[in-house]
Amino acid sequence: MPNKVFIGREHEVSILEKAFNPTGVPSRSILFIAGPSGIGKTTTTIHVLEKLRRNNGILTIYLGLGKPYSSPNEAILDTIKQFKQQTKNYEKTFQTLYNVMDKIINRIKSIQVSGLTIQLANSSRENPLISFQDLISSFVESLENADLKAAIVIDELQNVLRFGDWSPWGLMKLLMSLQEDYGNIQFVLVSSDYRFRANIISDTPAEYIDTFYLGEMLRNDALKLLETLLGIGSGERVKNATKDEISEVIDRIGGNPSLIYRLVNHSLKYNSSLLESLNYIRNHLYEDSLRKILVVKSKSKGSWYSVKNVLKKLCTQPVDI
Ligand SMILES: Nc1ncnc2c1ncn2[C@@H]1O[C@H](COP(=O)(O)OP(=O)(O)OP(=O)(O)O)[C@@H](O)[C@H]1O
Ligand SMILES: [Mg+2]
Secondary structure, X not given: OOOOOOOOOHHHHHHHHHXXXXXXXXXXXXXXXXXXXXOOHHHHHHHHHHHHHHHHOOEEEEEEOOOOOOOHHHHHHHXXXXXXXXXXXXXXXXXXXXXXHHHHHHHHHHHHHOOHHHHHHHOHHHOHHHHHHHHHHHHHHHHHHOOOOEEEEEEOOHHHHOOOOOOOHHHHHHHHHHHHHOOOEEEEEEEOOHHHHHHHHHHOOHHHEEEEEOOOOOHHHHHHHHHHXXXXXXXXXXXXXOHHHHHHHHHHHOOOHHHHHHHHXXXXXXXXXXXXXXXXXXXXXXXXXXXXXOOXXXXXXHHHHHHHHHHHHHHHOOOOO
């Protein structure tokens, strides 16, 4: 199955390409890209960054923080690694940033080496969020000095903030003031976490944040993605994947690319037809959601089954509540 395809999203890409492109004139709004998990936020964002880098020659930084970090320092070290990888050709320009990165690395190492110094991590200066802010500020300063333009995307920032239950407000203020002072930078936040977005939106004056909501793919693009993944016309075939079946499947699941991927993977792995896999995955999803919905699971088997039945009905047909 091809794993690096990018299909459709022409409309979204053209809007985002403009929104990511710093004009050189200081601007106010940070862009927030929201949308359900698996809808294609990361993929579309990276596609836009690559296009901008190719066509407009601007520097693009993508900080992907949606990883299973076990400590905030691990997240900071990973951020530094990503900054280094993506500024490889600009080491001289970003000398200040490199100095800041080295200082942070040394500090984290000293904490890791001596058990005693772990306590230092609790002092406010050691708050990893401050390191993150230092990285961003020195990046923007160097950018200005070199008169370079950049778009910087921070994907799943809430994943780092969760460690200390930190409010995103301090960082937002920094991003807003940097962008208001310098016209060469555009900040973009990406997240599917509704609580994080609600937090940011409730704290930030409306003129400082633009939200772009990424929804499902257009029907034709979803069909194209499914056909491409199935290798229609070349190579791999899923049992009984006729045009009609493909069309029916998209009518039923809509334009969520990760669901389409999941379906094709399942069909190929178990050599089942698309509809068989769809039924399997739907049941599986339903079990997944049940686990999430029922945070407090009833101890009595009887009531567990009745709750399950009502939810099952809710998933498949309208129920008179
Ligand atoms: N336009 C597209 N063409 C082809 N594949 C796509 C497209 N958009 C997304 N995908 C695929 O769909 C899957 C989910 O996409 P992605 O990870 O970008 O979603 P996301 O919205 O960032 O999800 P999350 O909120 O979980 O981070 C990936 O396997 C990706 O390759
Ligand atoms: Mg993502």
